[in-house]
Amino acid sequence: MKNSCSFIVIFILSISSLVSQWSAPVFSIKPNDVNYLRYFYYRNNFDSALVSYTFGEVRVFSGNLWNRVYLSSALALNSQVQGEEGQGENTELLQYSRTQNFIMPDSGQISFFRHLAVSPSPCGIIVEDDGNPGGNGDGMGHLWLVGRNRISDKTEFVLRLIRASDGAVLAVLDSVGVNPNPLSSYAPYYGTTPNNMKTVRSLPQGYGNTEVYLQVSPRRYGPTPYGIDMKMYSSWLGFSTIFEFDTIQGIGLSNLQYKQLHQQYFAGILSYFDSVKAATGHLPSESLGLNLGTDSIAQIFSDRYYDKHIEANGRVYYTEKNSGFSKNASEQSSAPQSKNGIICVGNLCKLKSAEIQLVRPNPTAGNTEISITAYKEIPNVTLDIYTVSGQKIGRVWSGTLNQGKNFISINVSDYSNGTYGVYCNNQSDETMDFDKITIEK
DSSP states (O other), X not given: OOOOOOOOOOOOOOOTTHHHHXXXXXXXXXXXXXXXXXXXXXXXXXXXXXEEEEEEEEEEEETTEEEEEOBOSSSOBTOEEEOOSSSXXXXXXXXXXXXXXXXXXXXXEEEEEEEEXXXXXXXXXXXXXTSOBXXXXXXXXXXXXXXXXXXXXXXXXXXXXXXXXXXXXEEEEEEEEEOOOSSOSBOOEEESSTTBSEEEEEOOSSOTTOEEEEEEEEEEESXXXXXXXXXXXXXXXXXXXXXXXXXXXXXXXXXXXXXXXXXXXXXXXXXXXXXXXXXXXXXXXXXXXXXXXXXXXXXXXXXXXXXXXEOTTSOEEEEEXXXXXXXXXXGOOSOEEEEXXXXXXXXXXXXXXXXXXXXXXXXXXXXXXXXXXXXXXXXXXXXXXXXXXXXXXXXXXXXXXXXEEEEEEEEOTTSOSEEEEEEEEOTTOOEEEEEEEXXXX
């Protein structure tokens, strides 16, 4: 039976040539970098071990020129999809497992980040009869130690170059996998340089100016009755920028190196925000999902770009500095928009921990559903109804928001026809987001 633990991305990283890689780190700050630093993550999970595969950061080289190739957005960010249960190629995942189209050069190479890995179940460490903890290595840094007879299936990932016009396979660029290990504590991995994270392959000639895309074909052969699952996730920095290629030896980043990376990342955020502010008079409008790290760093960011307002009823709002923004929620009339990890309605902006995505149906005669995205688990949340003048007249829901999408059904049939505000408040009665709801009976 497959393990029921939550979807966890597992990396064991090596940095033996970190210094040489640090000259040009890629951070998720500017819009193009945000879209580039997205990764496919596949998982074939067994009772006490899993095989995982991560793919992203695709670039095409021709001479001295290179271009990024972005992953398809068919699978929503942080969404998980379960593949089919049958053996062989997992066709259910193929529609998601591809890049966007790009034009082939007459000759050149393609590079990508790829990480094949095995590990014990995310729910715990499996200890062998001889005392060796599977998945933690053998004392020499080798990462393929997972525990005897823990891997039940043969799992394989094949990277294919596909012609966009007819779906024809023009070339197989990469193929790696892991076999079952009934007699060994180590995972028997195989394929084209399966230990490498950063991979470079030559493109086939004769297809210049042809529109193509890359497709990862996940495959499974064995008795396990469940298929491979998959998700797309993002990172605040590029893995191939700082992580060494060889996955046989694993060396963790030191605290100092992490600190230096975060300092460089935060300096890049400030530089980008300052430049956009200077050029346009406003902060960037993209939703960047910034990873500010600590509360103190987040406070520096907030103090630099936003003013804090506390109304008489205790609600807290943040408005962009030097923009003449109103702090009165009842004066705002436009729909919510995302800004850089800040939720804004009209010109009113607040630090975002939860965001109302949709109220539907709206107008409503009574029953309606509110879709809320929470960026962390938030207990003791309330949904309160206010008049346009700011008077609280009722509470329609209270509970915990789980991280991710939440769908909450409410009934407002007790209220008279008109337009109201529905406020999503935390346990300190601070408004995390609000939207309008119209009642028409």
